Amino acid sequence: MAVRRVVMMTDMEGAAGVTSFEDQGHATGRYYEAARRIVTAEVNAAVEGLLDSGVEEILVIDGHGPGAIHFESLHPQARLMHGRPIALAAECAKILPGCDATCLVGQHARCGVADGTMNHTQSSATIEHYSLNGTEIGETAQWALFSGSFGVPTIFLSGDDAACREASDLIPGITTAAVKQGLSRSAAISLAAGKAHELIRSQIRAAVERHNREPIAPLVWPGPYVLEKRFLFTNAVDGYRGHRLLHRIVDARTVQLAADDIREIIYA
Numbered sequence: 269m270a271v272r273r274v275v276m277m278t279d280m281e282g283a284a285g286v287t288s289f290e291d292q293g294h295a296t297g298r299y300y301e302a303a304r305r306i307v308t309a310e311v312n313a314a315v316e317g318l319l320d321s322g323v324e325e326i327l328v329i330d331g332h333g334p335g336a337i338h339f340e341s342l343h344p345q346a347r348l349m350h351g352r353p354i355a356l357a358a359e360c361a362k363i364l365p366g367c368d369a370t371c372l373v374g375q376h377a378r379c380g381v382a383d384g385t386m387n388h389t390q391s392s393a394t395i396e397h398y399s400l401n402g403t404e405i406g407e408t409a410q411w412a413l414f415s416g417s418f419g420v421p422t423i424f425l426s427g428d429d430a431a432c433r434e435a436s437d438l439i440p441g442i443t444t445a446a447v448k449q450g451l452s453r454s455a456a457i458s459l460a461a462g463k464a465h466e467l468i469r470s471q472i473r474a475a476v477e478r479h480n481r482e483p484i485a486p487l488v489w490p491g492p493y494v495l496e497k498r499f500l501f502t503n504a505v506d507g508y509r510g511h512r513l514l515h516r517i518v519d520a521r522t523v524q525l526a527a528d529d530i531r532e533i534i535y536a
């Protein structure tokens with residue numbers, strides 16, 4: 269069955285031209301507005317590629333903490349889920365059952381990947397690592413496993429080359445578009461914006477066409493699940509005392525949560 273409805277999760281740190289949390293990623297950054305336009309142009313290129321491949325409905329989720337979509341520039345064929353706070357898991361649980369595939373645009377590598385530009389997992393200010401059943405995971409795995417629990421495969425990712433590598437290791441058959449080569453956490457070699465857009469548009473189209481021919485399996489790992497979260501500071505652990513999924517406090521900066529249902533734990 270051909271892909272008709274797609275949910276596109278977006279972030280800022282994997283876009284070409286973005287290297288700085290302080291200047292671009294944070295809402296107070298001097299280039300934040302410019303970075304939002306950069307991200308939105310990449311999102312629009314992905315929307316174009318999806319339309320080229322016959323997709324009819326596209327929901328874009330603004331996944332970057334303070335927001336990364338410049339609304340006035342958003343492609344007219346896309347709808348946007350945005351605003352904060354947002355109960356991401358609960359809202360996506362309503363939407364994913366009716367969708368055929370998901371994709372990630374502007375994605376970065378998980379925290380601790382040396383050549384991943386702006387590598388982090390969820391909060392760049394508080395989290396050192398996540399591991400699920402002993403395997404280190406980042407935001408790509410979180411999203412693919414959550415989508416996968418609804419039977420929806422993640423078929424495309426654009427971001428820096430470390431994010432693309434992470435996706436390929438995780439999801440057999442995924443198509444990627446590397447728009448930036450990480451040199452360190454805060455330096456990169458980026459494609460020019462126009463080249464990044466061409467690459468994203470052609471690769472996401474290829475992803476859908478490939479999936480229509482040879483379907484990619486939804487990502488599902490066997491349960492039950494233990495999610496270990498290691499934080500930079502002890503106050504984060506204090507906040508988990510009494511948490512309903514708490515399995516074990518490992519040490520002053522590390523907790524383990526446990527659940528049988530991936531949907532309950534992956535964004536807990």
Ligand SMILES: [Zn+2]
Nearest residue numbers: 279280332333
């Ligand atoms: Zn982000």
